[in-house]
Amino acid sequence: MQQDDFRFSQSLRVRWAEADMQGIVFNGHYLTYADVGITEYFRAMGQTYSGETGAKGSDFFAVRTLLEYRSPARFDDVLEVHVRIARLGNSSMQFLIGIYRDTEILVNGEIVYVHADQSNRRPSPIPQVFRDAVSTFERLQPEGRLS
Amino acid sequence: MQQDDFRFSQSLRVRWAEADMQGIVFNGHYLTYADVGITEYFRAMGQTYSGETGAKGSDFFAVRTLLEYRSPARFDDVLEVHVRIARLGNSSMQFLIGIYRDTEILVNGEIVYVHADQSNRRPSPIPQVFRDAVSTFERLQPEGRLS
Amino acid sequence: MQQDDFRFSQSLRVRWAEADMQGIVFNGHYLTYADVGITEYFRAMGQTYSGETGAKGSDFFAVRTLLEYRSPARFDDVLEVHVRIARLGNSSMQFLIGIYRDTEILVNGEIVYVHADQSNRRPSPIPQVFRDAVSTFERLQPEGRLS
Amino acid sequence: MQQDDFRFSQSLRVRWAEADMQGIVFNGHYLTYADVGITEYFRAMGQTYSGETGAKGSDFFAVRTLLEYRSPARFDDVLEVHVRIARLGNSSMQFLIGIYRDTEILVNGEIVYVHADQSNRRPSPIPQVFRDAVSTFERLQPEGRLS
Numbered sequence: 001m002q003q004d005d006f007r008f009s010q011s012l013r014v015r016w017a018e019a020d021m022q023g024i025v026f027n028g029h030y031l032t033y034a035d036v037g038i039t040e041y042f043r044a045m046g047q048t049y050s051g052e053t054g055a056k057g058s059d060f061f062a063v064r065t066l067l068e069y070r071s072p073a074r075f076d077d078v079l080e081v082h083v084r085i086a087r088l089g090n091s092s093m094q095f096l097i098g099i100y101r102d103t104e105i106l107v108n109g110e111i112v113y114v115h116a117d118q119s120n121r122r123p124s125p126i127p128q129v130f131r132d133a134v135s136t137f138e139r140l141q142p143e144g145r146l147s
Numbered sequence: 148m149q150q151d152d153f154r155f156s157q158s159l160r161v162r163w164a165e166a167d168m169q170g171i172v173f174n175g176h177y178l179t180y181a182d183v184g185i186t187e188y189f190r191a192m193g194q195t196y197s198g199e200t201g202a203k204g205s206d207f208f209a210v211r212t213l214l215e216y217r218s219p220a221r222f223d224d225v226l227e228v229h230v231r232i233a234r235l236g237n238s239s240m241q242f243l244i245g246i247y248r249d250t251e252i253l254v255n256g257e258i259v260y261v262h263a264d265q266s267n268r269r270p271s272p273i274p275q276v277f278r279d280a281v282s283t284f285e286r287l288q289p290e291g292r293l294s
Numbered sequence: 295m296q297q298d299d300f301r302f303s304q305s306l307r308v309r310w311a312e313a314d315m316q317g318i319v320f321n322g323h324y325l326t327y328a329d330v331g332i333t334e335y336f337r338a339m340g341q342t343y344s345g346e347t348g349a350k351g352s353d354f355f356a357v358r359t360l361l362e363y364r365s366p367a368r369f370d371d372v373l374e375v376h377v378r379i380a381r382l383g384n385s386s387m388q389f390l391i392g393i394y395r396d397t398e399i400l401v402n403g404e405i406v407y408v409h410a411d412q413s414n415r416r417p418s419p420i421p422q423v424f425r426d427a428v429s430t431f432e433r434l435q436p437e438g439r440l441s
Numbered sequence: 442m443q444q445d446d447f448r449f450s451q452s453l454r455v456r457w458a459e460a461d462m463q464g465i466v467f468n469g470h471y472l473t474y475a476d477v478g479i480t481e482y483f484r485a486m487g488q489t490y491s492g493e494t495g496a497k498g499s500d501f502f503a504v505r506t507l508l509e510y511r512s513p514a515r516f517d518d519v520l521e522v523h524v525r526i527a528r529l530g531n532s533s534m535q536f537l538i539g540i541y542r543d544t545e546i547l548v549n550g551e552i553v554y555v556h557a558d559q560s561n562r563r564p565s566p567i568p569q570v571f572r573d574a575v576s577t578f579e580r581l582q583p584e585g586r587l588s
Contacts, residue, residue: 015326015330016330017167017329019167020168021163021166021170022559023168026473026476027506028164028471030469032311061463064508065510066507067506070504076333118463162477163477169353173326174325174329174359178321182320182322182457183456206316209321209363210362210364211363212361214358214359216358216359217357219355223480310462310467313461315457317462322458323458
Protein backbone atom coordinates (compact mmCIF):
# COMPACT_ATOMS: atom_id res chain seq x y z
CA MET A 1 0.00 0.00 0.00
CA GLN A 2 1.36 3.37 -1.03
CA GLN A 3 -0.07 6.77 -0.18
CA ASP A 4 0.06 7.72 -3.89
CA ASP A 5 -2.34 4.91 -4.79
CA PHE A 6 -5.15 6.81 -3.16
CA ARG A 7 -6.83 9.62 -4.98
CA PHE A 8 -8.98 10.48 -1.98
CA SER A 9 -8.38 11.19 1.66
CA GLN A 10 -10.35 12.82 4.43
CA SER A 11 -8.67 14.56 7.35
CA LEU A 12 -9.94 14.42 10.90
CA ARG A 13 -8.57 15.23 14.32
CA VAL A 14 -8.47 12.65 17.12
CA ARG A 15 -10.96 13.54 19.85
CA TRP A 16 -10.22 13.43 23.56
CA ALA A 17 -12.79 10.70 24.17
CA GLU A 18 -11.12 8.49 21.56
CA ALA A 19 -7.79 8.13 23.35
CA ASP A 20 -7.57 5.52 26.07
CA MET A 21 -5.56 5.14 29.25
CA GLN A 22 -2.52 4.11 27.19
CA GLY A 23 -2.78 7.57 25.59
CA ILE A 24 -3.58 6.02 22.22
CA VAL A 25 -6.69 5.66 20.12
CA PHE A 26 -8.76 2.58 21.04
CA ASN A 27 -8.82 0.18 18.08
CA GLY A 28 -12.59 0.28 17.51
CA HIS A 29 -12.47 4.01 16.77
CA TYR A 30 -10.43 3.40 13.62
CA LEU A 31 -13.48 1.70 12.14
CA THR A 32 -15.39 4.90 12.81
CA TYR A 33 -12.62 6.85 11.10
CA ALA A 34 -12.77 4.46 8.13
CA ASP A 35 -16.53 4.91 8.00
CA VAL A 36 -16.14 8.70 7.97
CA GLY A 37 -13.61 8.27 5.17
CA ILE A 38 -15.96 6.08 3.12
CA THR A 39 -18.86 8.51 3.58
CA GLU A 40 -16.72 11.37 2.28
CA TYR A 41 -15.35 9.20 -0.52
CA PHE A 42 -18.92 8.58 -1.69
CA ARG A 43 -19.63 12.30 -1.47
CA ALA A 44 -16.49 13.21 -3.44
CA MET A 45 -17.52 10.71 -6.12
CA GLY A 46 -20.98 12.24 -6.34
CA GLN A 47 -22.67 9.10 -5.04
CA THR A 48 -24.48 10.19 -1.94
CA TYR A 49 -24.90 7.48 0.59
CA SER A 50 -26.58 9.50 3.23
CA GLY A 51 -28.79 6.97 4.86
CA GLU A 52 -31.49 7.67 2.34
CA THR A 53 -30.57 4.76 0.13
CA GLY A 54 -33.18 2.96 2.15
CA ALA A 55 -35.79 4.82 0.18
CA LYS A 56 -34.74 2.80 -2.83
CA GLY A 57 -34.88 -0.40 -0.82
CA SER A 58 -31.22 -1.32 -0.87
CA ASP A 59 -28.16 -0.40 1.09
CA PHE A 60 -24.55 -1.34 1.71
CA PHE A 61 -23.64 -3.52 4.67
CA ALA A 62 -20.15 -4.22 5.99
CA VAL A 63 -19.35 -7.93 5.93
CA ARG A 64 -15.64 -7.88 6.71
CA THR A 65 -13.22 -5.44 8.30
CA LEU A 66 -9.49 -6.02 8.69
CA LEU A 67 -7.24 -3.48 10.35
CA GLU A 68 -3.51 -3.64 11.04
CA TYR A 69 -2.19 -1.25 13.65
CA ARG A 70 1.39 -0.23 12.95
CA SER A 71 1.82 2.88 15.02
CA PRO A 72 -0.60 4.54 17.42
CA ALA A 73 -2.54 7.73 16.86
CA ARG A 74 -2.79 10.04 19.85
CA PHE A 75 -5.17 12.70 21.12
CA ASP A 76 -5.18 15.80 18.93
CA ASP A 77 -3.33 14.16 16.04
CA VAL A 78 -4.57 15.19 12.62
CA LEU A 79 -5.06 12.04 10.57
CA GLU A 80 -5.60 11.53 6.87
CA VAL A 81 -7.99 8.68 6.15
CA HIS A 82 -7.21 7.40 2.66
CA VAL A 83 -9.88 5.37 0.90
CA ARG A 84 -10.06 3.63 -2.43
CA ILE A 85 -12.14 0.86 -3.96
CA ALA A 86 -9.75 -1.89 -4.98
CA ARG A 87 -12.23 -4.51 -6.11
CA LEU A 88 -15.76 -4.33 -7.50
CA GLY A 89 -17.65 -7.61 -7.61
CA ASN A 90 -21.20 -8.30 -8.66
CA SER A 91 -22.74 -7.29 -5.35
CA SER A 92 -19.69 -6.67 -3.15
CA MET A 93 -16.79 -4.26 -3.14
CA GLN A 94 -13.55 -4.00 -1.25
CA PHE A 95 -12.22 -0.73 0.15
CA LEU A 96 -8.57 -0.31 1.01
CA ILE A 97 -8.00 2.00 3.96
CA GLY A 98 -4.76 3.77 4.88
CA ILE A 99 -4.73 6.06 7.91
CA TYR A 100 -1.71 8.34 7.90
CA ARG A 101 -0.25 11.05 10.10
CA ASP A 102 1.59 13.10 7.50
CA THR A 103 3.49 10.49 5.53
CA GLU A 104 3.58 7.87 8.32
CA ILE A 105 1.18 5.00 7.93
CA LEU A 106 -0.52 4.27 11.27
CA VAL A 107 -3.25 1.84 10.34
CA ASN A 108 -4.04 0.03 7.12
CA GLY A 109 -6.82 -2.33 6.29
CA GLU A 110 -9.64 -3.44 4.10
CA ILE A 111 -13.40 -3.24 4.42
CA VAL A 112 -15.80 -5.28 2.34
CA TYR A 113 -19.33 -4.05 1.71
CA VAL A 114 -22.18 -6.01 0.22
CA HIS A 115 -24.99 -4.30 -1.64
CA ALA A 116 -28.18 -5.86 -0.39
CA ASP A 117 -31.89 -5.57 -0.18
CA GLN A 118 -32.79 -3.79 3.05
CA SER A 119 -35.68 -6.02 4.02
CA ASN A 120 -34.21 -9.48 3.53
CA ARG A 121 -30.51 -8.59 3.29
CA ARG A 122 -30.09 -10.68 0.15
CA PRO A 123 -27.26 -9.46 -2.11
CA SER A 124 -28.31 -7.35 -5.08
CA PRO A 125 -26.12 -6.19 -7.96
CA ILE A 126 -24.23 -2.94 -7.55
CA PRO A 127 -25.85 -0.50 -10.01
CA GLN A 128 -23.99 0.34 -13.21
CA VAL A 129 -24.15 4.06 -12.43
CA PHE A 130 -22.11 3.36 -9.31
CA ARG A 131 -19.54 1.31 -11.27
CA ASP A 132 -19.18 4.12 -13.77
CA ALA A 133 -18.69 6.67 -11.03
CA VAL A 134 -15.94 4.58 -9.42
CA SER A 135 -14.21 4.00 -12.73
CA THR A 136 -14.23 7.71 -13.51
CA PHE A 137 -13.15 8.73 -10.03
CA GLU A 138 -10.34 6.33 -9.19
CA ARG A 139 -6.69 6.75 -10.10
CA LEU A 140 -6.04 3.00 -10.00
CA GLN A 141 -8.82 1.05 -11.65
CA PRO A 142 -10.40 -1.50 -9.33
CA GLU A 143 -10.20 -5.17 -10.12
CA GLY A 144 -13.41 -6.95 -11.02
CA ARG A 145 -16.47 -6.01 -13.01
CA LEU A 146 -16.65 -2.46 -14.24
CA SER A 147 -19.59 -3.19 -16.50
CA MET B 148 -30.56 12.28 46.82
CA GLN B 149 -30.23 9.13 48.86
CA GLN B 150 -29.47 5.64 47.63
CA ASP B 151 -32.48 4.32 49.52
CA ASP B 152 -34.85 6.49 47.50
CA PHE B 153 -34.25 4.29 44.49
CA ARG B 154 -36.07 1.03 44.18
CA PHE B 155 -34.17 0.13 41.03
CA SER B 156 -30.56 -0.03 40.00
CA GLN B 157 -28.64 -1.66 37.18
CA SER B 158 -25.02 -2.68 37.54
CA LEU B 159 -22.46 -2.37 34.79
CA ARG B 160 -18.70 -2.49 34.54
CA VAL B 161 -16.68 0.37 33.05
CA ARG B 162 -15.15 -0.65 29.71
CA TRP B 163 -11.58 0.05 28.67
CA ALA B 164 -12.67 2.28 25.80
CA GLU B 165 -14.69 4.44 28.21
CA ALA B 166 -11.73 5.62 30.29
CA ASP B 167 -9.75 8.52 28.91
CA MET B 168 -6.15 9.66 29.21
CA GLN B 169 -6.86 10.99 32.69
CA GLY B 170 -7.72 7.38 33.60
CA ILE B 171 -11.33 8.34 34.26
CA VAL B 172 -14.60 7.87 32.43
CA PHE B 173 -15.25 10.57 29.83
CA ASN B 174 -18.34 12.57 30.83
CA GLY B 175 -20.44 11.68 27.77
CA HIS B 176 -20.35 7.98 28.66
CA TYR B 177 -22.37 8.60 31.83
CA LEU B 178 -25.31 9.51 29.59
CA THR B 179 -24.92 6.10 27.97
CA TYR B 180 -24.88 4.53 31.44
CA ALA B 181 -28.00 6.48 32.38
CA ASP B 182 -29.66 5.30 29.16
CA VAL B 183 -28.80 1.69 29.96
CA GLY B 184 -30.27 2.25 33.42
CA ILE B 185 -33.49 3.71 32.03
CA THR B 186 -33.88 0.84 29.54
CA GLU B 187 -33.55 -1.70 32.35
CA TYR B 188 -35.85 0.36 34.60
CA PHE B 189 -38.54 0.14 31.91
CA ARG B 190 -37.94 -3.58 31.61
CA ALA B 191 -38.15 -4.11 35.37
CA MET B 192 -41.43 -2.18 35.39
CA GLY B 193 -42.81 -4.34 32.60
CA GLN B 194 -42.99 -1.45 30.17
CA THR B 195 -40.81 -2.47 27.27
CA TYR B 196 -39.30 0.39 25.45
CA SER B 197 -37.32 -1.57 22.95
CA GLY B 198 -37.31 0.73 20.00
CA GLU B 199 -40.55 -0.81 18.82
CA THR B 200 -42.66 1.91 20.31
CA GLY B 201 -42.35 3.45 16.87
CA ALA B 202 -44.87 0.91 15.67
CA LYS B 203 -47.45 2.72 17.73
CA GLY B 204 -46.32 6.02 16.34
CA SER B 205 -44.99 7.61 19.50
CA ASP B 206 -41.77 7.49 21.41
CA PHE B 207 -39.85 9.18 24.22
CA PHE B 208 -37.25 11.80 23.41
CA ALA B 209 -34.72 13.29 25.82
CA VAL B 210 -35.14 17.05 26.11
CA ARG B 211 -32.85 17.80 29.04
CA THR B 212 -29.94 16.06 30.75
CA LEU B 213 -28.10 17.37 33.79
CA LEU B 214 -25.18 15.51 35.33
CA GLU B 215 -23.01 16.46 38.29
CA TYR B 216 -19.66 14.69 38.53
CA ARG B 217 -18.56 14.28 42.13
CA SER B 218 -15.96 11.60 41.94
CA PRO B 219 -14.57 9.79 38.89
CA ALA B 220 -15.29 6.24 37.81
CA ARG B 221 -12.30 4.31 36.50
CA PHE B 222 -11.72 1.41 34.16
CA ASP B 223 -13.06 -1.89 35.49
CA ASP B 224 -15.14 -0.27 38.25
CA VAL B 225 -18.49 -1.90 38.84
CA LEU B 226 -21.11 0.84 38.95
CA GLU B 227 -24.70 0.80 40.10
CA VAL B 228 -26.91 3.04 37.99
CA HIS B 229 -29.89 4.03 40.11
CA VAL B 230 -32.99 5.29 38.34
CA ARG B 231 -36.34 6.57 39.46
CA ILE B 232 -39.11 8.68 38.02
CA ALA B 233 -39.49 11.69 40.26
CA ARG B 234 -42.05 13.65 38.29
CA LEU B 235 -44.76 12.67 35.84
CA GLY B 236 -46.30 15.49 33.83
CA ASN B 237 -48.88 15.36 31.09
CA SER B 238 -46.44 14.46 28.35
CA SER B 239 -43.06 14.69 30.11
CA MET B 240 -41.36 12.91 32.94
CA GLN B 241 -38.24 13.48 34.99
CA PHE B 242 -35.81 10.70 35.90
CA LEU B 243 -33.40 11.07 38.76
CA ILE B 244 -30.12 9.29 38.20
CA GLY B 245 -27.59 8.28 40.83
CA ILE B 246 -24.46 6.41 39.75
CA TYR B 247 -22.74 4.76 42.69
CA ARG B 248 -19.65 2.67 43.31
CA ASP B 249 -20.76 0.71 46.35
CA THR B 250 -22.17 3.39 48.62
CA GLU B 251 -20.17 6.28 47.13
CA ILE B 252 -22.09 8.56 44.82
CA LEU B 253 -20.00 9.36 41.73
CA VAL B 254 -22.48 11.10 39.47
CA ASN B 255 -26.00 12.33 40.02
CA GLY B 256 -28.37 13.98 37.66
CA GLU B 257 -31.72 14.29 36.05
CA ILE B 258 -33.02 13.43 32.62
CA VAL B 259 -36.27 14.73 31.20
CA TYR B 260 -38.12 12.79 28.51
CA VAL B 261 -41.03 13.99 26.45
CA HIS B 262 -43.55 11.57 25.02
CA ALA B 263 -44.11 12.64 21.43
CA ASP B 264 -45.45 11.67 18.09
CA GLN B 265 -42.65 10.16 16.05
CA SER B 266 -43.44 11.90 12.80
CA ASN B 267 -43.91 15.50 13.91
CA ARG B 268 -42.36 15.29 17.41
CA ARG B 269 -45.36 17.05 18.96
CA PRO B 270 -45.92 16.13 22.61
CA SER B 271 -48.58 13.53 23.28
CA PRO B 272 -49.98 12.48 26.66
CA ILE B 273 -48.18 9.70 28.54
CA PRO B 274 -50.58 6.74 28.50
CA GLN B 275 -52.45 5.89 31.70
CA VAL B 276 -51.11 2.31 31.65
CA PHE B 277 -47.62 3.75 31.94
CA ARG B 278 -48.62 6.00 34.87
CA ASP B 279 -50.16 3.03 36.64
CA ALA B 280 -47.03 0.96 36.13
CA VAL B 281 -44.83 3.72 37.57
CA SER B 282 -47.12 4.21 40.54
CA THR B 283 -47.12 0.50 41.31
CA PHE B 284 -43.40 0.11 40.82
CA GLU B 285 -41.91 3.10 42.62
CA ARG B 286 -41.03 3.27 46.30
CA LEU B 287 -41.38 7.05 46.39
CA GLN B 288 -44.43 8.24 44.46
CA PRO B 289 -43.53 10.69 41.71
CA GLU B 290 -44.86 14.21 41.83
CA GLY B 291 -47.38 15.24 39.22
CA ARG B 292 -50.26 13.51 37.53
CA LEU B 293 -50.76 9.87 38.33
CA SER B 294 -54.13 9.76 36.64
CA MET C 295 -28.56 32.67 24.31
CA GLN C 296 -27.86 34.31 20.98
CA GLN C 297 -25.56 33.08 18.24
CA ASP C 298 -23.93 36.53 18.12
CA ASP C 299 -22.80 36.23 21.73
CA PHE C 300 -20.26 33.63 20.70
CA ARG C 301 -17.00 34.71 19.15
CA PHE C 302 -15.96 31.13 18.53
CA SER C 303 -17.49 28.11 16.88
CA GLN C 304 -16.19 24.84 15.54
CA SER C 305 -17.90 22.99 12.73
CA LEU C 306 -18.21 19.23 12.57
CA ARG C 307 -20.25 16.74 10.63
CA VAL C 308 -22.46 14.13 12.33
CA ARG C 309 -21.02 10.65 11.85
CA TRP C 310 -23.04 7.60 10.90
CA ALA C 311 -22.28 5.84 14.17
CA GLU C 312 -23.63 8.83 16.12
CA ALA C 313 -27.20 8.57 14.83
CA ASP C 314 -29.46 6.09 16.52
CA MET C 315 -32.47 4.04 15.47
CA GLN C 316 -34.65 7.14 15.74
CA GLY C 317 -32.41 8.62 13.04
CA ILE C 318 -31.18 11.29 15.44
CA VAL C 319 -27.97 11.86 17.37
CA PHE C 320 -27.88 10.02 20.71
CA ASN C 321 -27.77 12.57 23.54
CA GLY C 322 -24.38 11.51 24.94
CA HIS C 323 -22.63 12.40 21.68
CA TYR C 324 -23.44 16.08 22.15
CA LEU C 325 -21.08 16.06 25.13
CA THR C 326 -18.39 14.77 22.78
CA TYR C 327 -19.26 17.59 20.37
CA ALA C 328 -19.05 20.10 23.22
CA ASP C 329 -15.68 18.66 24.21
CA VAL C 330 -14.40 19.01 20.65
CA GLY C 331 -15.65 22.60 20.70
CA ILE C 332 -13.88 23.37 23.99
CA THR C 333 -10.61 21.83 22.75
CA GLU C 334 -10.71 24.02 19.65
CA TYR C 335 -11.76 27.04 21.71
CA PHE C 336 -8.62 26.59 23.82
CA ARG C 337 -6.54 26.24 20.67
CA ALA C 338 -8.03 29.38 19.11
CA MET C 339 -7.25 31.26 22.32
CA GLY C 340 -3.66 30.05 22.26
CA GLN C 341 -4.08 28.05 25.47
CA THR C 342 -3.23 24.51 24.52
CA TYR C 343 -4.98 21.94 26.57
CA SER C 344 -3.69 18.88 24.83
CA GLY C 345 -3.59 16.40 27.66
CA GLU C 346 -0.10 17.53 28.50
CA THR C 347 -1.24 19.84 31.24
CA GLY C 348 -0.58 16.83 33.43
CA ALA C 349 3.09 17.59 33.09
CA LYS C 350 2.46 20.67 35.19
CA GLY C 351 0.47 18.67 37.67
CA SER C 352 -2.91 20.25 37.15
CA ASP C 353 -5.76 19.81 34.75
CA PHE C 354 -9.39 20.72 34.16
CA PHE C 355 -12.14 18.33 35.17
CA ALA C 356 -15.80 18.57 34.23
CA VAL C 357 -18.01 18.81 37.31
CA ARG C 358 -21.36 19.67 35.74
CA THR C 359 -22.92 19.35 32.31
CA LEU C 360 -26.39 20.54 31.37
CA LEU C 361 -27.81 20.10 27.90
CA GLU C 362 -31.21 21.03 26.54
CA TYR C 363 -32.27 19.32 23.33
CA ARG C 364 -34.55 21.50 21.23
CA SER C 365 -34.36 19.93 17.83
CA PRO C 366 -32.51 16.82 16.70
CA ALA C 367 -29.34 16.64 14.65
CA ARG C 368 -29.27 13.91 12.02
CA PHE C 369 -26.63 11.90 10.21
CA ASP C 370 -24.51 14.02 7.86
CA ASP C 371 -25.68 17.34 9.29
CA VAL C 372 -22.96 19.96 9.56
CA LEU C 373 -23.14 21.47 13.02
CA GLU C 374 -21.56 24.57 14.46
CA VAL C 375 -20.51 24.10 18.07
CA HIS C 376 -20.43 27.53 19.68
CA VAL C 377 -18.43 27.92 22.87
CA ARG C 378 -17.79 30.78 25.24
CA ILE C 379 -16.69 31.18 28.82
CA ALA C 380 -19.45 32.98 30.64
CA ARG C 381 -18.08 32.87 34.18
CA LEU C 382 -14.59 32.66 35.62
CA GLY C 383 -14.36 31.81 39.28
CA ASN C 384 -11.32 31.23 41.44
CA SER C 385 -10.82 27.65 40.37
CA SER C 386 -13.89 26.96 38.23
CA MET C 387 -15.29 28.27 35.00
CA GLN C 388 -18.56 27.93 33.16
CA PHE C 389 -18.79 27.37 29.41
CA LEU C 390 -21.94 28.12 27.50
CA ILE C 391 -22.52 25.80 24.58
CA GLY C 392 -24.79 26.40 21.60
CA ILE C 393 -24.97 23.77 18.87
CA TYR C 394 -26.51 25.14 15.70
CA ARG C 395 -27.40 23.88 12.23
CA ASP C 396 -27.09 27.09 10.26
CA THR C 397 -29.06 29.56 12.35
CA GLU C 398 -31.26 26.98 14.09
CA ILE C 399 -30.33 26.17 17.66
CA LEU C 400 -30.46 22.41 18.22
CA VAL C 401 -28.87 22.01 21.64
CA ASN C 402 -27.80 24.52 24.25
CA GLY C 403 -26.17 23.97 27.56
CA GLU C 404 -23.51 24.74 30.09
CA ILE C 405 -20.42 22.88 31.21
CA VAL C 406 -18.54 23.67 34.39
CA TYR C 407 -14.85 22.80 34.70
CA VAL C 408 -12.77 22.88 37.84
CA HIS C 409 -9.05 23.45 37.71
CA ALA C 410 -7.54 20.89 40.03
CA ASP C 411 -4.40 19.14 41.09
CA GLN C 412 -4.10 15.92 39.14
CA SER C 413 -3.01 13.74 42.01
CA ASN C 414 -5.52 14.66 44.69
CA ARG C 415 -8.09 16.49 42.55
CA ARG C 416 -8.19 19.41 44.98
CA PRO C 417 -9.18 22.68 43.32
CA SER C 418 -6.33 25.02 42.44
CA PRO C 419 -6.61 28.62 41.20
CA ILE C 420 -6.96 29.18 37.47
CA PRO C 421 -3.69 30.85 36.39
CA GLN C 422 -3.72 34.57 35.61
CA VAL C 423 -2.28 33.96 32.15
CA PHE C 424 -5.39 31.96 31.36
CA ARG C 425 -7.69 34.72 32.67
CA ASP C 426 -5.89 37.25 30.53
CA ALA C 427 -6.21 35.08 27.46
CA VAL C 428 -9.96 34.68 28.00
CA SER C 429 -10.44 38.38 28.60
CA THR C 430 -8.57 39.23 25.41
CA PHE C 431 -10.30 36.59 23.34
CA GLU C 432 -13.96 36.91 24.31
CA ARG C 433 -16.48 39.27 22.78
CA LEU C 434 -18.63 39.30 25.92
CA GLN C 435 -16.55 39.56 29.07
CA PRO C 436 -17.17 36.66 31.45
CA GLU C 437 -18.59 37.32 34.88
CA GLY C 438 -16.37 36.72 37.85
CA ARG C 439 -12.70 37.28 38.55
CA LEU C 440 -10.61 38.46 35.67
CA SER C 441 -7.64 39.23 37.89
CA MET D 442 -15.17 -22.10 14.40
CA GLN D 443 -17.49 -23.99 16.71
CA GLN D 444 -19.15 -22.68 19.84
CA ASP D 445 -17.90 -25.72 21.75
CA ASP D 446 -14.29 -24.81 21.08
CA PHE D 447 -14.61 -21.91 23.47
CA ARG D 448 -14.36 -22.51 27.18
CA PHE D 449 -15.15 -18.91 27.96
CA SER D 450 -17.84 -16.45 27.01
CA GLN D 451 -19.09 -13.17 28.39
CA SER D 452 -22.65 -12.01 27.94
CA LEU D 453 -23.63 -8.42 27.30
CA ARG D 454 -26.69 -6.61 26.08
CA VAL D 455 -26.63 -4.29 23.06
CA ARG D 456 -27.10 -0.68 24.15
CA TRP D 457 -29.40 1.79 22.42
CA ALA D 458 -26.51 4.03 21.41
CA GLU D 459 -24.80 1.11 19.67
CA ALA D 460 -27.53 0.52 17.08
CA ASP D 461 -27.45 2.72 14.02
CA MET D 462 -30.06 4.03 11.61
CA GLN D 463 -30.20 0.63 9.92
CA GLY D 464 -31.33 -0.72 13.31
CA ILE D 465 -28.17 -2.80 13.62
CA VAL D 466 -24.98 -2.52 15.64
CA PHE D 467 -22.35 -0.33 13.98
CA ASN D 468 -19.31 -2.46 13.10
CA GLY D 469 -16.82 -0.63 15.32
CA HIS D 470 -18.79 -1.55 18.44
CA TYR D 471 -18.02 -5.24 17.94
CA LEU D 472 -14.38 -4.42 18.67
CA THR D 473 -15.54 -2.94 21.96
CA TYR D 474 -17.51 -6.12 22.64
CA ALA D 475 -14.42 -8.21 21.81
CA ASP D 476 -12.37 -6.04 24.17
CA VAL D 477 -14.90 -6.56 26.96
CA GLY D 478 -14.69 -10.29 26.25
CA ILE D 479 -10.90 -10.32 26.41
CA THR D 480 -10.87 -8.35 29.67
CA GLU D 481 -13.23 -10.86 31.25
CA TYR D 482 -11.29 -13.77 29.75
CA PHE D 483 -8.16 -12.49 31.50
CA ARG D 484 -10.12 -12.11 34.73
CA ALA D 485 -11.54 -15.65 34.49
CA MET D 486 -8.02 -16.95 33.94
CA GLY D 487 -6.76 -15.10 36.99
CA GLN D 488 -4.49 -12.85 34.94
CA THR D 489 -5.67 -9.36 35.67
CA TYR D 490 -5.07 -6.92 32.92
CA SER D 491 -6.61 -3.93 34.54
CA GLY D 492 -4.55 -1.15 33.08
CA GLU D 493 -2.07 -1.57 35.88
CA THR D 494 0.28 -3.68 33.85
CA GLY D 495 1.89 -0.36 33.12
CA ALA D 496 3.34 -0.47 36.60
CA LYS D 497 5.51 -3.34 35.42
CA GLY D 498 6.50 -1.44 32.31
CA SER D 499 4.88 -3.67 29.74
CA ASP D 500 1.44 -4.06 28.25
CA PHE D 501 -0.48 -5.70 25.44
CA PHE D 502 -1.22 -3.76 22.26
CA ALA D 503 -3.60 -4.80 19.49
CA VAL D 504 -1.77 -5.09 16.15
CA ARG D 505 -4.43 -6.76 14.01
CA THR D 506 -8.20 -7.14 14.16
CA LEU D 507 -10.30 -9.06 11.67
CA LEU D 508 -14.06 -9.30 11.95
CA GLU D 509 -16.54 -11.02 9.68
CA TYR D 510 -20.16 -9.92 10.01
CA ARG D 511 -22.56 -12.74 9.20
CA SER D 512 -25.79 -11.56 10.74
CA PRO D 513 -26.57 -8.30 12.51
CA ALA D 514 -27.07 -7.77 16.21
CA ARG D 515 -29.88 -5.43 17.15
CA PHE D 516 -30.73 -3.16 20.07
CA ASP D 517 -31.50 -5.09 23.26
CA ASP D 518 -30.10 -8.39 21.97
CA VAL D 519 -28.20 -10.40 24.56
CA LEU D 520 -24.93 -11.50 23.01
CA GLU D 521 -22.39 -14.05 24.13
CA VAL D 522 -18.84 -12.97 23.35
CA HIS D 523 -16.73 -16.11 23.09
CA VAL D 524 -12.98 -15.75 23.45
CA ARG D 525 -10.07 -18.13 23.27
CA ILE D 526 -6.36 -17.89 22.66
CA ALA D 527 -5.59 -19.96 19.59
CA ARG D 528 -1.91 -19.17 19.18
CA LEU D 529 0.81 -18.14 21.59
CA GLY D 530 4.00 -16.85 20.01
CA ASN D 531 7.11 -15.47 21.65
CA SER D 532 5.70 -11.99 22.15
CA SER D 533 2.37 -12.15 20.34
CA MET D 534 -0.86 -14.06 20.73
CA GLN D 535 -3.95 -14.58 18.65
CA PHE D 536 -7.47 -14.51 20.08
CA LEU D 537 -10.36 -16.06 18.26
CA ILE D 538 -13.63 -14.25 18.80
CA GLY D 539 -17.12 -15.61 18.23
CA ILE D 540 -20.11 -13.41 19.01
CA TYR D 541 -23.31 -15.40 19.26
CA ARG D 542 -26.98 -14.75 19.89
CA ASP D 543 -28.00 -18.03 21.44
CA THR D 544 -26.53 -20.58 19.04
CA GLU D 545 -26.43 -18.27 16.01
CA ILE D 546 -23.03 -16.90 15.10
CA LEU D 547 -23.29 -13.19 14.30
CA VAL D 548 -19.67 -12.09 14.10
CA ASN D 549 -16.44 -14.05 14.14
CA GLY D 550 -12.90 -12.81 14.01
CA GLU D 551 -9.39 -12.76 15.31
CA ILE D 552 -7.43 -10.24 17.30
CA VAL D 553 -3.66 -10.28 17.61
CA TYR D 554 -1.96 -8.70 20.61
CA VAL D 555 1.72 -8.01 21.01
CA HIS D 556 3.33 -7.87 24.43
CA ALA D 557 5.54 -4.82 24.41
CA ASP D 558 7.49 -2.41 26.48
CA GLN D 559 5.29 0.56 27.29
CA SER D 560 7.89 3.23 26.69
CA ASN D 561 9.36 2.18 23.36
CA ARG D 562 6.69 -0.32 22.24
CA ARG D 563 9.35 -2.92 21.39
CA PRO D 564 8.08 -6.50 21.67
CA SER D 565 8.96 -8.34 24.86
CA PRO D 566 8.41 -12.04 25.60
CA ILE D 567 5.09 -13.08 27.07
CA PRO D 568 5.85 -14.20 30.64
CA GLN D 569 5.87 -17.93 31.40
CA VAL D 570 3.30 -17.45 34.17
CA PHE D 571 0.89 -16.19 31.55
CA ARG D 572 1.58 -19.18 29.25
CA ASP D 573 0.95 -21.55 32.11
CA ALA D 574 -2.31 -19.86 32.96
CA VAL D 575 -3.52 -20.10 29.35
CA SER D 576 -2.51 -23.75 29.11
CA THR D 577 -4.34 -24.61 32.32
CA PHE D 578 -7.41 -22.59 31.40
CA GLU D 579 -8.06 -23.48 27.77
CA ARG D 580 -10.06 -26.46 26.52
CA LEU D 581 -8.22 -26.53 23.19
CA GLN D 582 -4.48 -26.00 23.63
CA PRO D 583 -3.19 -23.01 21.67
CA GLU D 584 -0.64 -23.53 18.94
CA GLY D 585 2.82 -22.19 19.48
CA ARG D 586 5.12 -21.93 22.49
CA LEU D 587 3.67 -23.01 25.78
CA SER D 588 7.06 -22.93 27.46
